[in-house]
Amino acid sequence: MSKTPKIIYTLTDEAPALATHSLLPIIDAFTDPAGIEVETRDISLAGRILSQFPDYLSDEQQLGDHLAELGDLAKTPEANIIKLPNISASTPQLKAAIRELQQQGYKLPNYPDEPSSQVEHDVKARYDKTKGSAVNPVLREGNSDRRAPQSVKGFARKYPHRMGEWSADSKSHVASMSDGDFYASEKSALIEAAGNVKIELVAADGSTQVLKEQTPVLAGEVIDGSVMSRRALSAFIAEQIEDAKQQDVLFSLHLKATMMKVSDPIIFGVAVEAFYGDVLAKHAADLDEVGFNANSGIGDLYATIKELPEAKQEAVKADVEALYAERPRLAMVNSHKGITNLHVPSDVIVDASMPAMIRDSGKMWGADDQLHDAKAVIPDRCYASIYQTVIDDCKANGAFDPTTMGSVPNVGLMAQKAEEYGSHDKTFEIPADGTVRVSDESGALLFEHAVERGDIWRMCQTKDAPIQDWVKLAVTRARDSGAPAIFWLDAKRAHDAQLIRKVETYLKDHDTSGLDIRILAPVEAMKVSLERIRKGEDTISVTGNVLRDYLTDLFPIMELGTSAKMLSIVPLMNGGGLFETGAGGSAPKHVQQFLEENHLRWDSLGEFLALAASLEHLGNTFGNVRATLLAKALDSANGKFLDSNKSPSRKVGEIDNRGSHFYLAMYWAEALAAQDEDAELKALFARLAESLKSNEAAILNELNGVQGKPVDIRGYYHPDHDLTRAAMRPSRTLNEALNVVANG
Numbered sequence: 015m016s017k018t019p020k021i022i023y024t025l026t027d028e029a030p031a032l033a034t035h036s037l038l039p040i041i042d043a044f045t046d047p048a049g050i051e052v053e054t055r056d057i058s059l060a061g062r063i064l065s066q067f068p069d070y071l072s073d074e075q076q077l078g079d080h081l082a083e084l085g086d087l088a089k090t091p092e093a094n095i096i097k098l099p100n101i102s103a104s105t106p107q108l109k110a111a112i113r114e115l116q117q118q119g120y121k122l123p124n125y126p127d128e129p130s131s132q133v134e135h136d137v138k139a140r141y142d143k144t145k146g147s148a149v150n151p152v153l154r155e156g157n158s159d160r161r162a163p164q165s166v167k168g169f170a171r172k173y174p175h176r177m178g179e180w181s182a183d184s185k186s187h188v189a190s191m192s193d194g195d196f197y198a199s200e201k202s203a204l205i206e207a208a209g210n211v212k213i214e215l216v217a218a219d220g221s222t223q224v225l226k227e228q229t230p231v232l233a234g235e236v237i238d239g240s241v242m243s244r245r246a247l248s249a250f251i252a253e254q255i256e257d258a259k260q261q262d263v264l265f266s267l268h269l270k271a272t273m274m275k276v277s278d279p280i281i282f283g284v285a286v287e288a289f290y291g292d293v294l295a296k297h298a299a300d301l302d303e304v305g306f307n308a309n310s311g312i313g314d315l316y317a318t319i320k321e322l323p324e325a326k327q328e329a330v331k332a333d334v335e336a337l338y339a340e341r342p343r344l345a346m347v348n349s350h351k352g353i354t355n356l357h358v359p360s361d362v363i364v365d366a367s368m369p370a371m372i373r374d375s376g377k378m379w380g381a382d383d384q385l386h387d388a389k390a391v392i393p394d395r396c397y398a399s400i401y402q403t404v405i406d407d408c409k410a411n412g413a414f415d416p417t418t419m420g421s422v423p424n425v426g427l428m429a430q431k432a433e434e435y436g437s438h439d440k441t442f443e444i445p446a447d448g449t450v451r452v453s454d455e456s457g458a459l460l461f462e463h464a465v466e467r468g469d470i471w472r473m474c475q476t477k478d479a480p481i482q483d484w485v486k487l488a489v490t491r492a493r494d495s496g497a498p499a500i501f502w503l504d505a506k507r508a509h510d511a512q513l514i515r516k517v518e519t520y521l522k523d524h525d526t527s528g529l530d531i532r533i534l535a536p537v538e539a540m541k542v543s544l545e546r547i548r549k550g551e552d553t554i555s556v557t558g559n560v561l562r563d564y565l566t567d568l569f570p571i572m573e574l575g576t577s578a579k580m581l582s583i584v585p586l587m588n589g590g591g592l593f594e595t596g597a598g599g600s601a602p603k604h605v606q607q608f609l610e611e612n613h614l615r616w617d618s619l620g621e622f623l624a625l626a627a628s629l630e631h632l633g634n635t636f637g638n639v640r641a642t643l644l645a646k647a648l649d650s651a652n653g654k655f656l657d658s659n660k661s662p663s664r665k666v667g668e669i670d671n672r673g674s675h676f677y678l679a680m681y682w683a684e685a686l687a688a689q690d691e692d693a694e695l696k697a698l699f700a701r702l703a704e705s706l707k708s709n710e711a712a713i714l715n716e717l718n719g720v721q722g723k724p725v726d727i728r729g730y731y732h733p734d735h736d737l738t739r740a741a742m743r744p745s746r747t748l749n750e751a752l753n754v755v756a757n758g
């Protein structure tokens with residue numbers, strides 16, 4: 015390959031974006047002298063919004079569509095992208111970002127909830143492109159390989175995190191529907207020849223409405239349709255509210271309203287309507303007038319009633335308070351600020367929220383600022399049962415022990431928008447009773463569902479080439495690690511039954527002699543994995559896209575305390591590499607703490623691991639010796655970093671994200687000084703290592719000394735660049751040492 019070696023580092027949101035202001039200058043100081051280019055691209059929520067509205071912005075305000083550019087790059091062999099977590103925006107987050115940009119002088123239109131003109135339809139369509147999981151499916155042109163490297167497991171054993179005790183009489187549990195959900199209704203078809211399928215609704219009155227005219231499909235692809243009945247869902251939520259009251263446990267709802275941006279906000283809205291139904295009915299006319307939308311959470315009620323006369327506002331608020339006295343206690347997101355589980359759809363996200371509950375003895379926070387047993391409502395049964403299996407295991411055997419437990423790495427199917435993640439443009443809130451039909455170009459029916467008005471119907475696609483690649487990756491990981499690999503597939507689900515046949519076929523393409531490869535339903539797979547993990551044994555989970563998401567937060571949070579310490583690689587199907595940082599999100603709570611007390615507890619280990627893997631890939635694909643050298647040195651620096659426990663503390667005044675970056679730089683420089691393959695780099699970095707070592711105390715003083723006071727960066731979604739950079743680089747001594755390297 016002849017092109018210049020290049021790494022693309024993504025600029026994102028919230029805590030990881032703050033961390034980037036401190037880490038990127040360090041990365042530049044190491045890669046510049048080695049002739050490796052590191053460029054940035056802005057895929058933040060604010061950046062994505064700006065890129066959609068050039069016609070509303072001045073020349074200086076316009077921003078190119080970096081996401082589309084990286085999406086194209088990801089399909090090429092040259093791709094080498096380091097991807098930090100970004101906001102997958104819920105509607106309230108999107109509106110807040112628009113408001114902030116407008117206040118900063120960007121003349122963006124408002125988000126039209128109910129567009130009435132052609133212009134408004136166009137504006138809404140552009141905004142909706144930036145909503146939900148808008149980034150990951152575009153960049154993930156490969157399947158995922160997430161695991162805790164040996165050095166990280168060693169760290170967890172040496173410095174174990176706190177795990178809450180479990181009691182056998184815990185009342186915490188998961189509640190799911192028994193019928194009328196996606197699980198009950200899934201139908202699947204295997205596509206024989208490439209073409210298009212059509213999705214239409216034949217209403218009860220015989221009229222036909224096309225829901226989606228054309229969806230391209232490839233030979234060998236699996237497509238599935240399923241429906242969530244609104245009536246069954248409403249009845250189920252009402253029962254669960256009652257049951258939480260009876261059992262006197264907290265009521266909580268766990269969805270993925272960010273990523274599953276069409277289906278899950280509707281499900282969230284049904285729960286909000288069920289919980290607050292009496293108040294919403296009593297004030298229906300007023301709430302309708304101000305445009306309250308239950309799908310945006312009860313927080314939207316407080317935001318929208320501001321337009322009502324004072325007396326009416328007070329009446330609504332008093333009725334909500336009175337309702338709380340009758341309802342079960344709600345799990346809280348922030349009890350000090352009165353933010354409940356039903357306030358904002360993006361506050362409680364199942365992949366992180368259920369593991370946090372399990373880590374905290376199966377408890378969640380109540381309004382009294384204490385931990386309590388909780389009912390975790392996860393309406394659809396496709397994947398919910400795995401959490402009850404973990405809860406049962408903890409009740410029977412106690413909490414897991416991070417010093418002895420084994421590991422569950424994951425090989426996840428996600429390339430080419432596999433399964434539910436690619437379903438957004440094929441998910442519909444059904445407008446009339448009737449039948450949804452999916453047919454091919456010859457008019458042959460592939461499957462159909464009887465539906466009622468308000469139901470959520472969705473179709474998923476899973477292409478064959480990604481399935482083959484996923485099976486291959488699973489076999490490779492099993493061979494490389496020596497661990498058993500379990501495909502988590504449920505023969506009772508129509509989609510999984512198709513996948514089981516394909517897995518059995520494609521496994522024959524590989525040498526699996528001596529390997530332990532099994533196919534088990536999720537509950538059985540979880541049981542086996544937990545039994546082994548308690549014995550200190552590792553088991554590779556090979557899963558579809560949603561379980562990939564759930565398990566890559568669940569196991570890291572149990573094993574390591576956080577998913578931030580994971581190595582997360584996406585070998586792109588066309589030969590490039592996408593190196594994700596950890597498995598965690600963008601940690602809004604960390605930003606809050608940073609703004610209040612200038613302490614950023616974000617752990618960048620995920621970035622360090624991703625950078626090492628990215629450099630190694632660059633070295634291998636371009637034969638770039640210096641990239642390989644930097645990768646090896648960074649590997650050893652990461653080992654020392656973990657061994658010396660230089661991760662950020664959670665407490666103000668102690669080492670934070672910036673201090674941890676300083677240590678990484680020092681250890682990386684020391685490792686380069688210790689090698690003898692490249693004399694020029696050796697000399698250069700020996701000087702840096704020496705200057706960082708001799709100034710260690712001064713630098714730490716400068717970094718930690720600024721903490722304890724609020725910091726103003728003039729924005730949340732689009733903070734001022736210079737102010738943020740200054741706040742994240744408060745050590746003059748460190749900055750000067752890095753400048754010296756930059757200037758040769």
Ligand SMILES: NC(=O)C1=CN([C@@H]2O[C@H](COP(=O)(O)OP(=O)(O)OC[C@H]3O[C@@H](n4cnc5c(N)ncnc54)[C@H](OP(=O)(O)O)[C@@H]3O)[C@@H](O)[C@H]2O)C=CC1
Nearest residue numbers: 099100101102272363366576578598599600601602616617
């Ligand atoms: N890949 C991506 O782009 C992803 C993006 N997201 C987005 O992130 C936002 C927040 O999502 P949410 O589900 O709340 O998840 P977060 O991971 O942001 O928050 C949950 C908790 O995980 C811990 N955590 C995560 N990363 C780190 C880190 N690097 N260092 C230390 N602790 C960490 C923190 O726990 P503690 O407070 O206990 O220390 C944090 O409060 C949403 O907008 C969501 O859409 C979410 C997942 C992935």
Ligand SMILES: O=C(O)CCC(=O)C(=O)O
Nearest residue numbers: 102147150272273563597
């Ligand atoms: O894309 C998203 O919204 C979140 C992705 C995520 O949580 C993951 O990949 O683990």
Ligand SMILES: [Mg+2]
Nearest residue numbers: 365563567597
């Ligand atoms: Mg996740």
